[in-house]
Amino acid sequence: MSESESDGAEFDEQPAALGVKVGSTRTVVSAGDANDPNVVRTLTCLATYEDALTGEEHVLYGEEAATEYPDRVRYMLRSGLPEDEETTDLAKTFLEEFARSNGLPEDSVVVYAIPTIDNDVGLERLSEIIEDGPIGERLVRSYPESLCGAVPALGDGLEAIEETFVAVNMGSTNLEACAYRRGEQLAPFSTGAITGTEVDRRIANYVEEETQGRVNIDLTTAREYKEEHADFLDYEPFSDIIQQPGGGTYEFTIEESVMDAVDEYVDDAVDEVANVFMPELANDYMKIYQQALDNPVVLTGGMACIPGVVDEFEQRLSEELERDVTATTADDPATAAARGAHRIAGRLVELNEY
Numbered sequence: 001m002s003e004s005e006s007d008g009a010e011f012d013e014q015p016a017a018l019g020v021k022v023g024s025t026r027t028v029v030s031a032g033d034a035n036d037p038n039v040v041r042t043l044t045c046l047a048t049y050e051d052a053l054t055g056e057e058h059v060l061y062g063e064e065a066a067t068e069y070p071d072r073v074r075y076m077l078r079s080g081l082p083e084d085e086e087t088t089d090l091a092k093t094f095l096e097e098f099a100r101s102n103g104l105p106e107d108s109v110v111v112y113a114i115p116t117i118d119n120d121v122g123l124e125r126l127s128e129i130i131e132d133g134p135i136g137e138r139l140v141r142s143y144p145e146s147l148c149g150a151v152p153a154l155g156d157g158l159e160a161i162e163e164t165f166v167a168v169n170m171g172s173t174n175l176e177a178c179a180y181r182r183g184e185q186l187a188p189f190s191t192g193a194i195t196g197t198e199v200d201r202r203i204a205n206y207v208e209e210e211t212q213g214r215v216n217i218d219l220t221t222a223r224e225y226k227e228e229h230a231d232f233l234d235y236e237p238f239s240d241i242i243q244q245p246g247g248g249t250y251e252f253t254i255e256e257s258v259m260d261a262v263d264e265y266v267d268d269a270v271d272e273v274a275n276v277f278m279p280e281l282a283n284d285y286m287k288i289y290q291q292a293l294d295n296p297v298v299l300t301g302g303m304a305c306i307p308g309v310v311d312e313f314e315q316r317l318s319e320e321l322e323r324d325v326t327a328t329t330a331d332d333p334a335t336a337a338a339r340g341a342h343r344i345a346g347r348l349v350e351l352n353e354y
């Protein structure tokens with residue numbers, strides 16, 4: 001976490017480089033020195049309230065909005081992309097507030113990590129948000145999220161943009177897979193059926209079953225259980241306490257629910273990658289398929305944070321494909337796309353591409 005010193009006129013003239021990922025659950029910005037960045041992560045949500053004195057409308061975003069106004073907080077990218085004009089406007093306001101309160105420089109070259117979803121209207125709305133956004137006065141570019149997320153996974157520079165490999169992005173609303181050849185995306189595939197959000201839903205259902213119907217948790221709690229406890233290497237059953245409707249508290253322990261749900265997720269993801277995506281890639285680009293699988297499959301996205309998930313994925317994918325493949329991920333996959341985007345932005349500044 002560094003503070004950059006600008007002690008020469010030469011440096012002052014260069015715009016700042018920023019990497020941004022606006023995700024359905026969280027927004028991540030990587031700023032400062034791309035080799036030792038300042039990373040800020042916040043919930044992608046917004047709430048407004050009226051000033052008690054002046055009647056003016058004020059805006060809150062992120063954790064503050066979620067905790068103080070749970071009754072009317074809006075997650076405007078719930079499904080991954082803005083769905084209509086209203087959520088597009090909310091997302092613009094969110095980005096403005098976020099940029100302002102984090103002091104993100106207008107005079108900047110910004111790379112956005114964006115999803116690969118087959119939804120042209122949604123993607124157009126997203127690029128409208130980006131284009132109208134408060135940062136990136138010099139240049140705004142977007143690159144696929146899984147390419148950005150692969151950048152910190154494959155080296156200290158931009159090796160990901162020179163190589164041929166398969167990336168699998170494990171997000172909250174989509175599972176995406178594609179091959180990259182020098183940054184070019186081949187055979188892009190995505191499905192909304194295998195997702196982090198679906199895992200949260202299953203955890204909620206399984207918790208109800210495991211507690212014989214006594215405990216109903218909401219999806220936020222289910223997500224928190226997953227993020228705090230899911231672990232393929234070293235899972236520890238954990239306890240929680242609920243307030244009972246009639247009064248009193250009820251303490252329960254979760255042995256199976258979380259790991260059952262993430263275990264099924266990995267099976268489903270491997271099945272989809274091995275039996276739907278890979279055959280398409282092999283069919284369209286046989287040589288690339290062979291070359292790509294000589295390199296590690298890069299897992300990106302927040303679900304790749306689960307300890308041990310990479311080895312599980314690697315083993316199960318090898319079994320399914322009946323050949324040895326390896327898998328890898330960045331340290332802290334949840335922020336990797338923003339950090340990778342930041343590195344790309346830094347390179348664009350160096351190359352004077354603005």
Ligand SMILES: Nc1ncnc2c1ncn2[C@@H]1O[C@H](COP(=O)(O)OP(=O)(O)OP(=O)(O)O)[C@@H](O)[C@H]1O
Nearest residue numbers: 023024025080171172173174196227301302303305
């Ligand atoms: N430490 C963690 N352990 C387990 N799961 C995590 C962790 N951190 C994030 N996740 C999960 O990863 C998902 C978010 O991933 P990511 O940030 O890549 O999604 P997104 O880009 O917002 O979604 P999408 O691209 O699918 O629209 C959520 O389901 C979240 O709960």
Ligand SMILES: [Mg+2]
Nearest residue numbers: 023115145171
């Ligand atoms: Mg994503």
